[in-house]
Amino acid sequence: IAAMPSPPGVVVLSAIALIVVLCEVLGFSSITVFPTFTRDILHSDAAGLGALGAARYVGAIVVLLFLARAGLGTSRGGRMILFAAFALGVGLTAFALSSSFALSIGLLVLVGGAMASLDTLSQTLLQRNVDDAERGSAMGIWFFAIGFGPLGLVGLGAAASVIGAPA
Secondary structure, three states, X not given: OOOOOOOHHHHHHHHHHHHHHHHHHHOHHHHHHHHHHHHHHOOOOHHHHHHHHHHHHHHHHHHHHHHHHHOOOOOOHHHHHHHXXXXXXXXXXXXXXXXXXXXXXXXXXXXXXXXXXXXXXXXXXXXXXXXXXXXXXXXXXXXXHHOOHHHHXXXXXXXXXXXXXXX
């Protein structure tokens, strides 16, 4: 059995699950430090925190409308999910380095769009790469992958407490 090559679908499902786990742990958990960033770095208040959160959802809505309009061709999904993961990382890194409230809002629009893309594309690609009888199992893989998110919340919160938000 060990000498048998794995079916291409298993490799695709594993890659998608890995991308989702990494983005959940390293990216989606960023919301943990938003209150500290809002207060200590962006020098704003609860209204500013609300604006930062809303910016993510504005980006998500815009990108989801774009994805619905553009559709996913049979070959574009893999490139799109990798681009979304890259955009999430770049957007969060730039947000972490920003001390401008307006720039941070713009960056979180990008981050929200990348997050919505990752969720939509990962679910879509999982469903496309399994037989009809395995659609429920495919969603189980996705839910399993997003279940790693709390590890990122705890880890990022602990790191921010030890290192400090500006660092």
